[in-house]
Amino acid sequence: MMLSEEKILAALEEASREAERTIAEAYRKAKNIEKEAEKKASEIIEQGMEQVRKELEELEKKELKKIEKEIKRIMEETEKTIKDLKKKASEKKDAVMKQIVEMLKSMVG
Amino acid sequence: MSEEEKIREAILSKGRAKAAEIIKDAERRAEAILEKARRKVEEYRKAETEKLMKKIEAERTRKISSARFESRIKILEEKNKLIESLFEETRSYILSNIRSSEWYPAFLRRITSASIITLGLDEVVVHASKEDLKLLEKIRDDIIEDVSKSLGFTPSITFKKVNAPTIGVKVSSSDGSIVVNNTVEAILEKLKPKFTMLIAKTLFGE
Numbered sequence: 001m002m003l004s005e006e007k008i009l010a011a012l013e014e015a016s017r018e019a020e021r022t023i024a025e026a027y028r029k030a031k032n033i034e035k036e037a038e039k040k041a042s043e044i045i046e047q048g049m050e051q052v053r054k055e056l057e058e059l060e061k062k063e064l065k066k067i068e069k070e071i072k073r074i075m076e077e078t079e080k081t082i083k084d085l086k087k088k089a090s091e092k093k094d095a096v097m098k099q100i101v102e103m104l105k106s107m108v109g
Numbered sequence: 110m111s112e113e114e115k116i117r118e119a120i121l122s123k124g125r126a127k128a129a130e131i132i133k134d135a136e137r138r139a140e141a142i143l144e145k146a147r148r149k150v151e152e153y154r155k156a157e158t159e160k161l162m163k164k165i166e167a168e169r170t171r172k173i174s175s176a177r178f179e180s181r182i183k184i185l186e187e188k189n190k191l192i193e194s195l196f197e198e199t200r201s202y203i204l205s206n207i208r209s210s211e212w213y214p215a216f217l218r219r220i221t222s223a224s225i226i227t228l229g230l231d232e233v234v235v236h237a238s239k240e241d242l243k244l245l246e247k248i249r250d251d252i253i254e255d256v257s258k259s260l261g262f263t264p265s266i267t268f269k270k271v272n273a274p275t276i277g278v279k280v281s282s283s284d285g286s287i288v289v290n291n292t293v294e295a296i297l298e299k300l301k302p303k304f305t306m307l308i309a310k311t312l313f314g315e
Contacts, residue, residue: 007113008113008116011113011116012116012117014117015116015118015120015121016124018120018121018124019120019121019123019124019125019127022121022124022125022127022128023124023131025128026128026129026131027131029132029135030131030135031135033132033136033139034135034138034139037138037139037143038142040143040146041142041143041145041146042146044143044150045149045150048146048147048149048150048153048154049150049153051150052150052153052157053157055154056157056158056161059158059161060161063162063169064168067165067168067169067172070176071173071176074177075176077180078180078183081184082183082184085184085188085312085313086187086191088312089191089195089312092312093198095311096195096199096307096308097195097199097202099307099311100203100304100307101199101203103300103303103307104203104207104216104296104297104300105210105212105216107219107220107296
């Protein structure tokens with residue numbers, strides 16, 4: 001009987017040791033999982049930031065192009081306004097000259 | 110299964126369950142670490158985008174304001190050029206055609222009388238070109254009448270020919286120390302601000 005109890009205890013101790021090994025192995029795996037996660041996180045941050053920088057570079061180029069386009073539009077409008085002014089001046093030239101002559105003439109009283 | 114095996118299996122099963130829990134916890138933590146990294150990237154993206162957009166907006170405001178200012182200046186310069194050019198053209202037209210205008214004799218009488226009255230002296234010299242002197246001789250009496258009426262006395266008026274091809278008159282005191290310049294050139298120059306305003310108003314409604 002004594003011998004059987006010892007046998008059982010020995011078997012239980014063996015089972016306990018095996019369970020502890022399983023748990024120890026799990027801790028080791030867990031550590032690896034976290035370590036891998038940290039490594040992957042660093043990569044995500046590094047690659048993510050690089051990606052963001054590239055995107056922002058593109059965005060900046062795109063926005064600057066928009067500004068240039070707007071400036072071009074302002075300048076084109078300016079040229080058109082000047083063209084219109086010249087046309088208007090040419091159309092009204094005779095009327096203006098006549099008015100000035102009339103003003104001078106009016107000095108006669 | 111023997112009792113011994115049952116207890117052994119129970120111990121091992123508990124160990125396996127604990128191990129699975131440890132792994133699951135680790136996986137949860139790993140996911141949290143990855144999620145934190147993704148969040149960090151997103152926060153970086155948000156902050157940098159905001160910073161960039163502020164920079165671009167400032168750049169846009171600066172460049173567009175500068176372009177609009179440049180545009181206004183260009184238009185203003187062009188208007189001034191058109192006004193100046195039209196004034197010059199009108200001046201040229203007047204100088205070439207005024208003498209042949211039917212109202213020129215009346216005009217010459219008016220500016221000559223006005224010049225003499227402005228001086229208000231007993232003796233004056235009227236300087237004019239050969240062409241205008243001919244006309245002045247014809248309207249001499251009219252001028253004396255205008256001046257006498259205004260001044261209450263009749264000044265001595267001498268006509269003097271100038272060699273320059275001027276239109277209109279210059280009236281001076283007998284010693285030449287005081288001069289009233291009423292040549293058409295001078296009149297146009299004096300009236301330039303008024304004419305410029307008239308041109309601007311007629312051309313551009315300003």
